Amino acid sequence: MTGATGTPAIAIPQEAPQASAPDAAVPAGPVVGHVRTGRRGRRGDPASWAIRAASLLAAAGLWQLLTAADARIGLRFDRLPSPAEVVTELARQLGTGLYWLDLAQSVIRILTGFALAAVLGVGTGVLVARSRRAGDVLLPPLEVVRPIPAIAMVPIAILLFPADEQGIVFITFAAAFFPIMVSTRHAVRALPTLWEDAVRTLGGGRRRVLWNVVLPGALPGVLGGLSVGMGVAWICVISAEMISGELGVGYRTWRAYTVVDYPGVIVGMATIGVLGWVTSGAVELVGRRLTRWLPRAEGSGS
Amino acid sequence: MTAPAASAAPATPAPRRGTALALDRVSLGYGRDPVLRDVALEVAPGEVLVVVGSSGSGKSTLLRALAGLLAPSAGRVLADGAEVRGPSAERAMVFQDDALLPWRTVRGNVELALAVRGTRRRERAAAAAGWIERVGLAGSERRLPRELSGGMRQRVQLARALVGAPRAVLMDEPFGSLDAQTRAEMQRLLVRVLADTPATVVFVTHDVDEALLLGDRVTVLGGGGVRAVHDVPRPHEGSDDARALRARILEEL
Numbered sequence: 001m002t003g004a005t006g007t008p009a010i011a012i013p014q015e016a017p018q019a020s021a022p023d024a025a026v027p028a029g030p031v032v033g034h035v036r037t038g039r040r041g042r043r044g045d046p047a048s049w050a051i052r053a054a055s056l057l058a059a060a061g062l063w064q065l066l067t068a069a070d071a072r073i074g075l076r077f078d079r080l081p082s083p084a085e086v087v088t089e090l091a092r093q094l095g096t097g098l099y100w101l102d103l104a105q106s107v108i109r110i111l112t113g114f115a116l117a118a119v120l121g122v123g124t125g126v127l128v129a130r131s132r133r134a135g136d137v138l139l140p141p142l143e144v145v146r147p148i149p150a151i152a153m154v155p156i157a158i159l160l161f162p163a164d165e166q167g168i169v170f171i172t173f174a175a176a177f178f179p180i181m182v183s184t185r186h187a188v189r190a191l192p193t194l195w196e197d198a199v200r201t202l203g204g205g206r207r208r209v210l211w212n213v214v215l216p217g218a219l220p221g222v223l224g225g226l227s228v229g230m231g232v233a234w235i236c237v238i239s240a241e242m243i244s245g246e247l248g249v250g251y252r253t254w255r256a257y258t259v260v261d262y263p264g265v266i267v268g269m270a271t272i273g274v275l276g277w278v279t280s281g282a283v284e285l286v287g288r289r290l291t292r293w294l295p296r297a298e299g300s301g302s
Numbered sequence: 303m304t305a306p307a308a309s310a311a312p313a314t315p316a317p318r319r320g321t322a323l324a325l326d327r328v329s330l331g332y333g334r335d336p337v338l339r340d341v342a343l344e345v346a347p348g349e350v351l352v353v354v355g356s357s358g359s360g361k362s363t364l365l366r367a368l369a370g371l372l373a374p375s376a377g378r379v380l381a382d383g384a385e386v387r388g389p390s391a392e393r394a395m396v397f398q399d400d401a402l403l404p405w406r407t408v409r410g411n412v413e414l415a416l417a418v419r420g421t422r423r424r425e426r427a428a429a430a431a432g433w434i435e436r437v438g439l440a441g442s443e444r445r446l447p448r449e450l451s452g453g454m455r456q457r458v459q460l461a462r463a464l465v466g467a468p469r470a471v472l473m474d475e476p477f478g479s480l481d482a483q484t485r486a487e488m489q490r491l492l493v494r495v496l497a498d499t500p501a502t503v504v505f506v507t508h509d510v511d512e513a514l515l516l517g518d519r520v521t522v523l524g525g526g527g528v529r530a531v532h533d534v535p536r537p538h539e540g541s542d543d544a545r546a547l548r549a550r551i552l553e554e555l
Binding site (some may be wrong): 219 | 366369370371389394395397400401406414415417419448462463466472
């Protein structure tokens, strides 16, 4: 029973970052519209904005209708809270300190795990791409661990780390590390050798090449990895919180389920979605800022 | 990685002169068909040597060996008599295209040459500004490479190569992907700019007219070796000697 109901709950954070991807690209809309002349700005069109808003409202309306009528049409809407109940519950929770405490705890966990993964992932990726010997040493163990979903490491994390907190951060780190490391490695390997040759014939040594060519040149690829890493980090931090922990949005959501507080579950889900959207939006934004030099079509399409 | 100590660095800042470059029976590449086989070549300080050859003749490889980017499988590459073991700022290189760092502006790319050797920011800015103006790019300092035409990008490369006052400049078909008119403009610019520097120049091209226009001497490369070396008569425009030389080189190619 836990497994059956647990699956959709865990799947939510996975959907959140994905669903947010098109939204996150919206700010670039007008720019793209200006650059690509000849094609009318699809995203800026007021009519299509109206249609989108109407579509969203219609979905919420349908949900309200089904729950208000206690519909049982294969799916059981009689137990699902209505949007009105969810909004009421959200308004109540927003006024409590606990909601914000949970939120802050989850954000701290994800930022810690993600920052560690970014630093170590980029560092390891560069190292194994630039040094054959480092690759020989580091890649075999990493390749063995890589296919294991980070969430499957929860028991190990509990065994290894004295505190729950460290375990959760470790799971988050492990989830984000691999996409970041792998995309960094590929990006570094794909660098044109001409840039390196140019810096070397200007008198630059290894360190200059690293700072002036490898890191900035690999950045677009690295950003792709950071984006993916942020997505999986959310999945894992929430899942880990559901399994262990005494605070955090994931913990609160699961707890709401166990005490039959269904509006609370949906408030938790929505919170996770918003957090995922904001963090991947931040990664996107920083990425776009740092890669202004890319040709526009590529820069805005990532 | 460390630049080979410039041969016997003078204690007093003597007027800089160009490097004497030489290939001492250099072979490069392995197997029965090496790219270069037993190539001997000498470039006098301050001279402009143009290497012409059809594609696949090994002229780019030769230039990369002189730069220190490629190690010969046999023989030695010499700069002022000392063996070259790696690239050095003393031998700047201008590539055919796309060698600018796309995330750096015009100024950033030119300053790169000074930044890698740790020049102070203020000196860097002044030197870069001077060279950007000399190559005719004043006003474009803040543009990115992708916002420039092919000719402008090569101007940036030229400024980047020369801003560090190298003692040799190695140019690998720098105007090869430009249209005829831009190419003529760039050739005039190059002649002007080189007149002010003491640097030795090795210029690789497949264009015989370009070779005769720019070179003090022309080396014809083919089949992995040097086919001929010619002095270019001056002034070369319109003289019978030059016409005869042109015909001869075209035959040797």
